[in-house]
Amino acid sequence: MNWPEHMFIGALFGIILAFLLGLPILEAALIIAMASISALAPDIDHDSSKIRKIANITVPIAALGFSFAATCSEGFMCTLDDLRSVVVLGLAITGLYMIIITFCKPKHRGITHTIFAALIFAVFIYIFSDLNFALAGFAGYSSHLIADKHIKLI
Numbered sequence: 001m002n003w004p005e006h007m008f009i010g011a012l013f014g015i016i017l018a019f020l021l022g023l024p025i026l027e028a029a030l031i032i033a034m035a036s037i038s039a040l041a042p043d044i045d046h047d048s049s050k051i052r053k054i055a056n057i058t059v060p061i062a063a064l065g066f067s068f069a070a071t072c073s074e075g076f077m078c079t080l081d082d083l084r085s086v087v088v089l090g091l092a093i094t095g096l097y098m099i100i101i102t103f104c105k106p107k108h109r110g111i112t113h114t115i116f117a118a119l120i121f122a123v124f125i126y127i128f129s130d131l132n133f134a135l136a137g138f139a140g141y142s143s144h145l146i147a148d149k150h151i152k153l154i
Ligand SMILES: [Zn+2]
Pocket: 042, 043, 109, 113, 144, 148
């Protein structure tokens, strides 16, 4: 199954989740977007996958964005020192991603295609956002495994 189908199924899972949670329309849209992107995540183990192309661009941007938000929370007032920390932290996260994806690349449909990975993914999202997003991440990620008919616990 290729990425548009995975995104579509992920979005369906997101719609169901948003409905179950009874979310207002704007929040529902975010949850659905989160679920459909998450549905691509398991194929990060594939060099030519869509999610790898997306990640190679978004990881550095998101890493910098996250570092900025984490460092300059006080009404987005950044001192020069803060900005230095932002760049260092952003580059560190990006570097970590590059190292993992280059040297610790799991085999295709290996560890990334498991319920265990879906849980780790959800916990990771929970740390950086909130429970609804974590649920959306889990729903989207699991939808990929179900669509692949490749449902292993670990
Ligand atoms: Zn897959």
